Amino acid sequence: MTHKILFVEDDAELAGLMQGFLARHDLEVVIEPRGDTAHAALEREKPDLLLLDIMLPGKDGLTLCREIRPEFAGPIVILTSLDSDINQILGLELGANDYVLKTTPPAVLAARLRAQLRQHDHRAGTPEPDSSQLLVFGQLRIDARSREVQLGGERITLSTTDFDLLWQLASHAGEVQDRDTLLRVMRGLSYDGMDRSIDIAVSRLRKKLGDDPTAPSRIKTVRNKGYLFSPAGW
Known part of the structure; x- marks a missing residue:
């Protein structure tokens, strides 16, 4: 093709x-x-x-x-x-x-x-997502059908890549997602140990989703492992 x-x-x-x-x-x-x-x-x-x-x-x-x-x-x-x-x-x-x-x-x-x-x-x-592809955590609502994110009733504008990253994290809430997995979701590439795009994207998500950058409670950094989406942080 x-x-x-x-x-x-x-x-x-x-x-x-x-x-x-x-x-x-x-x-x-x-x-x-x-x-x-x-x-x-x-x-x-x-x-x-x-x-x-x-x-x-x-x-x-x-x-x-x-x-x-x-x-x-x-x-x-x-x-x-x-x-x-x-x-x-x-x-x-x-x-x-x-x-x-x-x-x-x-x-x-x-x-x-x-x-x-x-x-x-x-x-x-990808076929049209069914209703199971609606994730809700407290005030956070992530709709894969419309690719829309709302927090406290306010729509959060995300790029295509950032939405895919958030969906990967949120659909595996409570599980650590390593950088290799996240980079494959975002860019289809393996993590080489040097690429900072995942860290930049997570920092961007935290800012847009009101997570404290100095002590994040919603998207947590797990040292030497990756990132964890906290289902209780919303």
């Missing part, structure tokens, strides 16, 4: 090389060279995945990620030369599913893109 990727990148040589390489992996790449025309390209091409550079003419990739995330259900991957923890954290906070450096070998990038697409296809192909 061929998937379509919209690659927003102003380096024509790099974009062309990537287009040719990914085509050999059944990934059709459409190139858009400007950030300020990316919305129109998204509407026109209807891609399965959005691949974004950060430094773009017209509008930067982080701004695009923030603006596009609420309206685009597919994976968003940032591909950049900016090797910075701050940029990585910001990109993931703004709704990106992955943050990849341009120095990453093309074969590894292709594997990560395909992993994101498999995760998305799995979610999209």
Whole structure:
């Protein structure tokens, strides 16, 4: 099955090389060279995945990620030369599913893109959840049918990745979930001992769900093991 990727990148040589390489992996790449025309390209091409550079003419990739995330259900991957923890954290906070450096070998990038697409296809192909896929813990309500989260009657806005992470934790309430399991749920990848995206995502969930970051009682850290969703903390 061929998937379509919209690659927003102003380096024509790099974009062309990537287009040719990914085509050999059944990934059709459409190139858009400007950030300020990316919305129109998204509407026109209807891609399965959005691949974004950060430094773009017209509008930067982080701004695009923030603006596009609420309206685009597919994976968003940032591909950049900016090797910075701050940029990585910001990109993931703004709704990106992955943050990849341009120095990453093309074969590894292709594997990560395909992993994101498999995760998305799995979610999209999952049959309509039945009523058993409604989780309620005190004032917290998680509805897999509508992918909505409410806390104290107030709707909490979560990205697709963050919802999947919360659902994995909450559907195994009272059980420790290790980072490898959670990373596979979020990104389809194994934990390498260095990836911080799970910790960043859990921190983001805690903030949105009103959990005390200094002494969390709702999503607890279990040292050297992973995270535990407390059913009694809501």
